Structure formats: structure tokens, C-alpha cells
Amino acid sequence: MEGVVQNLVAEACAKHGNDSSALLPVLLELQERSGKHYVSREIAEEVARALEVTPGQVFEVVTYFAALSDKPRGKYLIQICESTACSVVGYNALLDWFKEELGLEVGQTDADGLFTLATTHCIGACDVAPAVRINNEVFGNLTREKVRELISERRAG
């Protein structure tokens, strides 16, 4: 098991240029590869060793940046934009639809580890507000029907 983590980290570090400046890209890539949108403690400690920075620096970076997480999240990370433009065109209704369809509150992950419901600041999709980001895809001009579809497509896998 330890060897797997080491190889994974070594590979990411080699790709982004084995020094402390590579910390952010390395963590983003390892988080992406975790399948659960997070950086585990053992990954974080291995990254610290590999890039010769303190574990403290790695944990500080992971907890400072909004895109990184030290706690596992669902396979699909649903982030609803709650910024200025989305707020004037009805982000509240969108959030309610997702809450009801998923049966989750903001910050919660479902029992299957499939969905995490979260809010986010501006994702630069204000022209199609209210907007939502699911993993790396952005969806806009949403209706309740469209929200149902987005969820059921992913449930079906």
C-alpha cells in the first residue's frame, strides 16, 4: 500500500518539476486522481517528503485554498455559485432544487459517496447564471427539470 502512494506521488512530482514550486500543481493532480476530491493525510505526508517541504506547509496549503480539501468528498462535487451575479438571478432557488433532489444540505456527502453538495464563489459563468459546477464542467441557465436530469444521469453512471 505504501509503495502505491509513493509511486503515485513520485509520478506527479516528476511531471511538475520536483521542487517546492510544484506543490500546488502536484496537490491538484493528486486530488483529482483520488476520485474523492481530497488529499489524504498519507498523500500529503508523502508529498512533503518528496518535495522536501514541511508537512505543515502542505497542510497549510491544502486547508488555505478553496479547491483543495483534506476531507473526502463525493465522486461528483456539486458546487453552486453563490456570487453576486448568480444571487440577483435566483441562486437560492437553484440551491433549494439541489438540496431537495439530493436530500443533502450544503457541505454534506451522500451515503454512497456519489454526491457532495457545496457552494462556491464566482465560477465565471455569470452569463448563464444561475450556474453550477459539477467536477470540471459548468452548467448554466438551469431549471428544475434540468437539475433533475443532471443528477439522474450521474446516478445512472
Next chain:
Amino acid sequence: MEQVRYITEWFGRYDGQNIDDYIKLGGFETVRQLADRGIEATVAIIAESGLQGRGGAAYPTGIKLTQAREAIGERKFVVCNADEGEPGTFKDRELLKQNIYQVIEGMIVAGICSDAKEGIIYIREEYTWQHEAINDAIRQCRDRKVLGENVLGTGYAFDIRLFSGAGAYVCGEGFALCESLEGKPGRPRTKPPFVKQAGYLRLPTLVINTETLSAIASILRKGADSFKAYGTEISTGTKVISISGKVNKPGVYEIPFGLTISEIIDGFGGGMKDGSKGYFVQIGGASGGLLPVGMWNTRYTYEGLEAVGLSVGSGAIVVADETNDLRDYLKVIGEFFLHESCGKCTPCREGNRQLHFVLNNLAAGTADAADLKRYDSIMNVMKGGSLCGSGKTEVVPFLTARKYFPEAFRLEEAN
């Protein structure tokens, strides 16, 4: 109203991805011209055009390039700031998507002019979906020797890599950006020295907005006079704006400076959504000022907005109608800054926390006179005492709200 096609001239003229199509349109010619024209003459054209930094600070680009050239270091960097984090802004998204090569062309010019050999496109994490296309464009540039040891046979060396932020608004600030490039939490440093002297790895770093870089390429292609033909004497040229909120046609538009807010909303935004009545706009991002409908005859220029306490900022225009509540909106802005404050300096960290309580009371209708007094005093402390531009300018929406929207601060009788 017709859009201006100056910076965005080649939008839709090719797929935005094939380098040969870009070259056929005349792409990268300004790099070849630079080799003949010389650096000083090139920078002089930019200075003559009156172009100001489009990220929000509005620093004259000609001066910026000259200072970057004067900075001394064994390595020098050009960073394209594509961290577009001001809420309501999405114009860089389009500049990257529809014409990435023009951004790269501007970076090469800026690199040669400032004697930097390394370029970094710092893109926000929210635009991860664009990474593949941008990396592909960089690869095509290397294949065509547009990037590399001998850029287009000019003898200059310049290369670019893509770097993703990780979701921190403050990383749009030069020092915070550099810190995150170094693998640290993005927190601003004290200055001097400035980023231009000691930025990334404490080496000279020219951090320049995506739109400014695109504009550099267009201006060199068409001449300073063609740029100055648009706008006013102080606000020369065009601006790529992002309109959103309660309008019929939200989107990215290139406009000449000098139109009124009403003209922009009606002429480009397609008018108020379904004919609703306007209430306010926020101009320039979350840290931009608020302007009531009665003042929408204000001209969209650096000087026109400054006269009423606002600024162009990032070029964002968020429009609200009468069904929107300003107090709710202020709460949204407050929550944004509470979350995004990096926590390094007390005025911004604690100011946002205390402001949050006041804004909650205002929105709930339970605010009292002491709350308003606290509101005003927090503004003073943050404006005067914050370490970086983020803390200093985030007071603008709250100050303009207080000034132009007395109704939002009227206290309930019972309080």
C-alpha cells in the same frame, strides 16, 4: 448597438485553437516587427496608445513595460494574470477561449520588451476545463518555433507554461499570486520591494492582465492612433466588459469608453430583463462600486466613474432590478470577502468578521444605530489599514451603498 472589434477582432475568424489559421490571419507578425523596430520603439507605441492595465489597477502599460525592463535579475518572468476572480467577470475566459494565441503573442512581446525569457499563464482553478486547450496551444507554438530558444528566428528566447491557481480570490494580487506559484498559501507580502523587482522566487516579475496582453498585440498590429480613435482623452481605446444579472443578453462585449451605463445596458445587454425596472449596478467586480438607476447616465470611463467614487475595475457590470434587495446583495458581497480574506492583516481579517455581523442585522431588519456606526468605522479601518489592495478596495461597494442608497440603511422604528 454594434460591438467594437478591436481587441476581439479575430473572435470567430478561426476556431481559436489551430495555430496555422491564426498565422494566416497575420498572427505573430508583431513579434517579427519587434525584431526590426526595436524594443524602445515598440514600448513607445504602447505608451503612446494610452493603454492602462485592464486587471483593475489601471497602471499605464507603457510605464509598466519600461519598469520591467529596468528591473535587474538573473531570471525574469512575465505572468499572464488569468486569475479572473472578481465576481461578475468572465471576459478573460473568452479571450483565452476564442483567441489564446493573441494572448500568447502579447506575452512574447512583453517578454522580449522586459528581457524576460520565462512566461507563466496563471489561470484560475475554476477554468480547469480550459487547461487542455491552452496546453495544446502552447505545444503548437513550440512546434512552430513561436516559443522556444529562438522565437520565430528573431534570436530572442521565450517559453510559456500554464499554472493553475487553487481557488483563492486574493491570488489575483501580484504578491499573493507569486506566493502561490512558489507553493505557499497565497498571501500578499509587504512592499517595497515590488513584484516588478522581487516577485516570483524574489526575482523581477511582470504580472499583467490577460486583456492587457491581448490589447498589446492589437495595438502593435494597428498602431497607437487606431486605438486612440476610441474612447476619451484619458480613457483611450476599448474595454472588454462582462454584463450579467437582470439583463436580456448577458455576455462579453467590446465597447468604446465613453458610453453611459444606460447605453451599455440597453445597447449591449439587450435592456433590462423582460422589461423590469432597474435598481442598481455593481461595476468592476465584488470590490466595485454600486450605482443607483438614477445615476446610470454616468459615463463609463476611468474619469467618469472616478468622479462618482467608482472605478472600471475588472470590467464587470452586474445589473439588478427592483425585485432585488440591496441589503441581501451587500450580505453576499460581505460573505465573499469574509471567505476570501487571506487573514494576514488584522483590518481585513477582523474587519470582515465584524462587518458580517452588521450586514446580517441589516438584512434581517434588526440593525440599530450602533451597527451603522460600526459599519462606518470598519470602513475607515479597512480602507486605511489593510495590507493589500484587496482589503483597501473592498470598502468601495459598502461606501457607495451608504452614499447612494439611504433607503437600505434606514433603521426600523423598533430598533
